[in-house]
Amino acid sequence: MRIAAAFALAACTALPILAQGQAAAPARPAATARAPQPAPSGESIAITNARILPVSGAAIERGTIVIRGGRIVAVGAGVTAPAGARVIDGSGKVVTPGLIESATQIGIVEIPGSAEGTADQATTDARLSAAFTVTDSFNPHSTVIPVTRVDGITRALVVPAGTGSVILGQAALMDLGGEHVPLSVTRAPAAMLAALGEAGAGLAGGSRSTAILQLREALEDAADYAANRAAFNTAQRRGYSRSRLDLAALQPVLRGEVPLAVQANRASDLLAAMRLAEQYKLRLVLIGAAEGWMVADEIARRKVAVVVKPLTNIPAFDALGATLENAARLSKAGVTVAFTAFDTHNARNLRQEAGNAIAHGMDRDAALRAVTLAPAQLWGAADRIGSLDAGKEADIVVWSGDPFELTTGAEHVFIKGREVPKDTRQRQLLERYRDVKTMPRR
């Protein structure tokens, strides 16, 4: 069975015309056992007596949260479960919004080290880098998705990792409900990724300066293209550094509708990125920012948000100032901070990152915000997710205790109001080998 299915898939990839035809048709919801099943329409779910951390407001002790039709309909201490609702007793539990990971390759990378055919995160094609769109590769049946969501991560910014240009491509905010594109897309494009600093220099022929210039050239060509589109299409305009699709993809960035998310670590590179963004009036998000704390006041003054991995503390020449206190210092300076684990298979360790940020001085509420409302704001979805408020989509996690302790766990996870099944490929392996007397080989 398995082999036959693999052949069928291989046959499909050999038929691009068929794939193209399908792309025009609206995608249907996934009909797999792995996808969360929709709640019967109108069914209400109430989580009662829980310590609720709504993020948008103060903690609610012994509160109730009601879900219906995929959304939160009520939250509070005085809320009662509607008649006929499925009630989850939240006594002794902690309820938070679903966690949001801000830089991962979930859904576009399966087994990168040994099955290169399952890795779609990067292109070497410098002609098509800004236009590169992760949603075109996203596989909702990736085994990484169930493993990640059962640990309370409900959405993720899926980012490209191109190797052909300093512009890496377009990231998308995806939900981990297991549905096909476009149903799993929360926002796309949610960001345009670019690399400066040491990584950017490597992509741009060996110098940080060229990396900046290539980005500048792309932005200026894109602006010129926007003003002279008709002339370009009749070959009446000078040549551009980028393909037509790349120039078009950069338009929402120039208009400030999509943030430019720049990966950089060294303080001087962060400042260079901010100067560039200011010149072209771009919305900027800094990703990595290991030396962010060294220029925290400047980042705060310019109202630039940062995505950091709090556990980054190994010094490199690109990040000699790396410290476990980076997140805390940025946050104290007034910078909007979101977290990432910079991982795909272990994006689930996002809460360990948050816990360690707290252990190294970050305010507890700010750390929770950095994995919920802050990324929702950065990636343009704060009106839909990121906090527990009536009207928002019901991405909710019921934790056995403190969500950032490693000896606690997610007991119930909801994505868009549907409870995520506990099943994962890993759980099936556990069950197969749970009893040493009956496991395979015995």
Added chain:
Amino acid sequence: MACGENPKRVYGTRNTSPATGMGNVAGYRRAWQSAAEYRARWRKWRADGADPEKRPDRNLQMETLMGVLDGEIRVQNHCYRGDEMATMIEVAREFGYKIASFHHAVEAYKVRDLLVEHDICASMWADWWGFKLEAYDGIRENIGLVHEAGGCAIVHSDSAEGIQRLNQEAAKAIRAAAEAGITVDRAAAVRWLTINPARALGIDKLTGSLEPGKNADVVIWSGDPFSVYTRAERVFLDGALVYDRGDRQRQPRRDFTLGILPEVRR
């Protein structure tokens, strides 16, 4: 020693053996056979009176392998998959050497009975999986299952970042075990980080537990060592205070950091 994809990739891309799992094992058996013969030559020479004129040529590679056969050098074997661990156990039995620990051992749970039977430790990640095919079956209950079977479970990191927080890696393994119905008390989990690795390294007579007579390698934690908020307060190595969170004079500072940042407050 290494099984699996790494040697296959490293040598395979050079178009030389061992490019396959069979090539790996063939290479090991060839080497151990040579080592056994080398040892026989030296033993015979000594038995025959150690005549300096007839001394066999010294081969440093063979001498090292002979040290393994003589039980003086311990084998730490990088191996992900259960079937490959089983094969390496057979190779060890064929040539009469001992494997101290399988490293990474992502599928240790699949052969935990064999590990117990042959008294081999497993040095495992708490949660790494999927980055290559031989890691695809990694489960977070791995450490707990080896522990439950009575095996020598070790939490390792293989990472410059992870090694800084092995206690947190163990905490994740405790949680995963609990979800599978395996209760691990804190004291048992401490062994994953102390006496079990000491045993695999052959230094368990010197360190790895708090007992009179042992080297004073001691950590004072700010609280439960398995809490994410807990920090190491003081660390003693051979009785010397080598780290004190409250005293900057007792915090490591390397030459490398001097003068390269305006103010390094790491």
